[in-house]
Amino acid sequence: MKIICIGRNYDAHIRELNNEVPEEPVIFIKPDTALLRNNNPFFIPDFSNEIHHEVELVVKIKKPGRHIPVQFAKDYYDEVSLGIDFTARDVQNRLKAKGLPWEKAKGFDHSAAIANFVPLSVLTEGENNGINDCHFHLEKNGDIVQQGHTQHMIHTVDEIIAHVSQYFGLRIGDYIFTGTPEGVGPVKSGDQLKGVLAGQTMFDFSIR
Ligand code: ZN
Numbered sequence: 008m009k010i011i012c013i014g015r016n017y018d019a020h021i022r023e024l025n026n027e028v029p030e031e032p033v034i035f036i037k038p039d040t041a042l043l044r045n046n047n048p049f050f051i052p053d054f055s056n057e058i059h060h061e062v063e064l065v066v067k068i069k070k071p072g073r074h075i076p077v078q079f080a081k082d083y084y085d086e087v088s089l090g091i092d093f094t095a096r097d098v099q100n101r102l103k104a105k106g107l108p109w110e111k112a113k114g115f116d117h118s119a120a121i122a123n124f125v126p127l128s129v130l131t132e133g134e135n136n137g138i139n140d141c142h143f144h145l146e147k148n149g150d151i152v153q154q155g156h157t158q159h160m161i162h163t164v165d166e167i168i169a170h171v172s173q174y175f176g177l178r179i180g181d182y183i184f185t186g187t188p189e190g191v192g193p194v195k196s197g198d199q200l201k202g203v204l205a206g207q208t209m210f211d212f213s214i215r
Contacts, residue, residue, distance in 0.1 A: 008182070009175070010183075011036055035108075037114040048212055049200075052116070057097040059095075065121050070082070072172055075177070083177065085127055090184060092184050092187060093117070093118040093120065095113075095115065139157055142206075143202065147194070154188060164183075194214045
């Protein structure tokens with residue numbers, strides 16, 4: 008199992024970090040040791056003083072594939088979830104300044120929190136109209152800090168799968184984090200993070 012992540016996929020988030028709008032999806036990978044499940048608490052690692060939350064829609068791959076055409080990408084998933092791409096922003100900024108890879112800042116232990124998966128049909132409830140037009144948000148200590156609407160993705164989920172599968176063969180059970188909307192910010196010990204997707208609470212866990 009691997010965790011594939013997309014960076015810079017929402018315009019307003021690119022601007023808040025002063026990054027350039029990419030012509031093709033920015034991809035990075037987290038190892039399986041990055042997984043954090045079951046509302047277990049997230050422990051702030053010693054090597055960072057600036058851990059940021061990035062709430063993201065997560066897709067689970069259900070069949071193997073390589074070089075998947077975009078029009079067939081929808082056949083490769085039927086479950087979605089919500090997750091946090093925890094990022095050591097201070098470490099990432101140091102690495103980026105030197106042009107080095109981001110792994111230490113992005114792939115450390117428990118940096119990929121993922122809630123339980125739900126069927127795609129959940130994304131058609133209420134004001135939501137499927138994976139390309141659904142809403143999610145993150146609450147920190149009861150305040151909404153990030154709001155996402157997948158209509159604002161630069162690359163759709165299907166485009167992401169088509170692009171990623173040109174480089175990395177997809178396997179059953181792989182996870183794809185699809186990028187974060189604006190509003191990323193720090194977490195500290197004692198914070199409580201709650202994620203809501205299409206009106207449904209997906210995760211609710213603490214920072215230690
Ligand atoms: Zn992210």
